Amino acid sequence: MYNTLKLYRFNILIPLRANILRNWDYIRKWRLRKISDRQLVNILGVIVGFLSGLSAIILKNTVYYTHAFITSDFGFGNNSFLLFFSPLIGILLTVLFIRYFIKDDISHGISKVLYAISKNNSLLKPHNTFSSMIASTLTIAFGGSVGAEAPIVLTGASIGSNLGRIAKVSYKHRTLLIGCGAAGAIAGIFKAPIAGIVFTIEVIMIDLTMATLIPLLLSAITASVISFFFLGDDVLFSFTLESSFDLSRLPFYAILGLFCGFVSLYFTRASDYTESKLQRIGNPFHRLLVGGVILGIFIYIFPSLYGEGYDALMLMLNGHGTEVVNQSLFGNLQMSSFMFPLILLVIMLTKVIAMALTNAAGGIGGVFAPSLFMGGMSGLFFTRTLDLLTGIRMPENNFVLVGMAGVMAGVMHAPLTAIFLIAEITGGYQLLTPLMLTAAISFITIQYFEPHSIYTKKLAERGELITHHKDKAVLSMMKVTDLLETNFKTVFPDATLGEFVKVVASSERNVFPVVDKENNFLGVVFINDIRHILFQQELYHKIFVKDLMFMPDVKVSPDDTMEDVAKLFQQTAHYNIPVIKDGKYLGFVSRANVFSNYRKLLKEFSED
Template sequence: MLICCAAAGALSSIFKAPIAAIIFAIEVFSLDLTIASMLPLLLASLSAIITSYFFSGNDVLLPFRIEDNFRISDVPFYAFLGVCAAFTSIYFAEVYERIQKLFDKLNSPIKKLLVGGIAIGILIYFIPPLYGEGFDVINNLIVGNPEKALVNNFLNLDLTNIWIVIALLAGLVFFKIIASALTFGAGGVGGIFGPTLFMGSIMGNCVAKVINNCGLFNTPVSESNFTLVGMAGLLAGVLHAPLTAIFLIAELTGGYDLFIPLMITAAISFGITKYFVSYSVYTMELARKGELITHNKDHAVLTLMDINKVIETNFIHVTTNMTLGDIIKEAVIKSNRNIFPVIDEEDNTLKGIILLDDIRPIMFDQTLYDNVFAIEVMQKPPEIIDIEKDKMTVIMKKFQDSNAWNLPVVKNGTYIGFISKSKLLTAYRRELINFTS
């Protein structure tokens, strides 16, 4: 809750968008919309924006007012912009994740710093607009001056040619996420929000310029409106937060004149991106680790449960070379359980399990006590839980698929204990009560 309030307050203060800030906390942090959560978020967002007005007045990062009205004939173009935003979002997520994985292979912080620093330095030397958050570039695009952002292109290309301008702007979209991912990978402090707005504005401006200069359409579209709506489209796709994107741009522009195109573009971008990329850039790493808390109550409760608290270790184990007589004397008689793990006596690795039902037909035949061994009567467990790899969601699925009541737990192949379905469900119910209260 405190993290959500801090994020909402910061967003409200920076962009002077108090409603979008609250929605951001709910969408991105998967916070439940309840009376208990709404009041702190409202207070955080309100106090932040009042403080911002007190110190900086009406100054905003993106000072813009809508001049071109929305036309119903532009709906197909905004839908096309949503498709472009979706594929740009997919590109954003893929590049970000792959670069992070490359840096994960560098086990030294110094190596990461050198590789990232040199790569970023080369990119910024040849493409200066990549430096910083890029709000100056966004403002130049909104007011119709893209040449100011491209004046330092290293090839000294002719900026009076509109197709050269479009190509250079597209290049900024292509390389911005690379620069941002390199910053993160090298250990630097970077953001996702700023680069997303930067890329979205340029993408929207590019789409509008292509539509206006391809010669296929008689009526031009508003490049400034497409620049703004493009930011919403990319925010919706990259952050998986369509409502945040819609309300942020609506509040930035001081009205709801672009609400319909914002909804069209954000919805299409989010829908397509969600189909190909399950998690946002913010949450993909937690999702890989199985530690992501979402609006899915069942998944959230399972994520919060501690596997170590449900492992039972009071099962008497037997070794592979034990005879039937030893099993009965050392395990069956002394145990109040009907299941016995079979382990290798040298390295304690789990080899199988013996159920009481497996030996019941022969356990009273004393002529077999010295002739039948554990390895002959044991069976393979229906599933094995690996404490190092399996999260609670996976464990619950293994119980569901196997219909077993007890499953063995191993760590690096070594037997640890058992988890029973009854104890797991009891712990789940207890955690559910704590979570919902």
């Protein structure tokens, strides 16, 4: 048997592999001759859009039918005790899948994408093309209080990254393909191509030029066409305009924007606080049990917290917001007029905690759907409270819709994404003016307290975030080890001035690192500092290098970022800085070499 397998390997597998590599090399060379990089990225943009849109459809349908199977065939209903156990089971299945099959952290998908762009050369692992889809299906279908959008964005971005890696495109084009994947994912899952493009520009932070816009357009259009083909042309939330936009209501939309800004602030900080508290539990299964039980209690009391919450949003948009409260354990109570908005407020407060518990306990999902849910609840709470306190009645479903944009704009720090997404998924373009006003005020409000979005906050705290600033993006592509210069002549501290002069005569540099026999860095000698004694031969045997050297005030490590190195050059007058690791001398980085490479990369990064 062994000999048969050995013959099979040598006679079939090895020649087949060699043949595939030879053909692939021929295809690559043909591509380089016939297809420009820009044309290749456009073609790959269409492919990425197709695959991302298809992935969004698969995820959407998988979540829907799994959820329907669980809730229908096992007798789920409001206040059923199965609501208590179901999220725990779903998160347990998710944890087992990740722990024993994937063996990698796949939580917080959009933050993972931003980290890959910032710190991992825009490379995402191949398993990200499917792992988040499976994990989020298990989490959401069983009742985890999160959305499917972040996992599908990670999936689309990973498709773009890995196609770019296979095609051997540059970092710049691989980053653009990640953006194409994100745009295709949003366009596919929401049937909202404009929102997909704007999301990529605002959140994924792809610079907008004609060279980047065309692939993004192609990807978003392809994904949305695939979505329309398989899912029909209905919008995600059917919405009937209760009353047309009235200019007299504009001040109330402005107040709603302010309110949504503070709701967004609560959303961000309560989510961070809850996750950090639960993650202090070291054992993942203990953490799962604690988080899953608390989540189950919340969902048992408020069934509208189950899953993404889109059913509750549909009720609110169609003027049946009372049903959201009636589904809860409080639905059968005789409620005073003050009780209804109070219960709405409690549901809003617990939704964020339920979302954070789901993620911290080990579930996989994002903040898209929870932010839309919170926005809809904010609009409903605002209108009911306004009516209760002042007797002024506002069109409920209009304010629910606008509130969705307000909270999304604040939580994600993406007002344009919120405006266009809500307009596209509801067909609510008639309310574009209040959408814009509320989203803008919400964004301004939260930005005063939180300069970074829920996606970027922790990355920014760890210094792992690249923004739209090209200089940071370029510096992140440079490494100290790549710019290390080693043509500096080293000298020993016990060398005489005469011996040092001989070293100077054979050196091209004017800086001389001083090391011992174990290559430990002891200091440097600058020619300019000792030029006045170099030719005094009577001192050649009296003065030693240790009398001339000094320890420089700044040093860098090969692990330091180029941003830190650039700051040192900016803050000091040094032209060369020694590179030291564990006390050992490695070489120097020079101001001229750093900025020469910076200009070269900036030119490549900026070319369209």
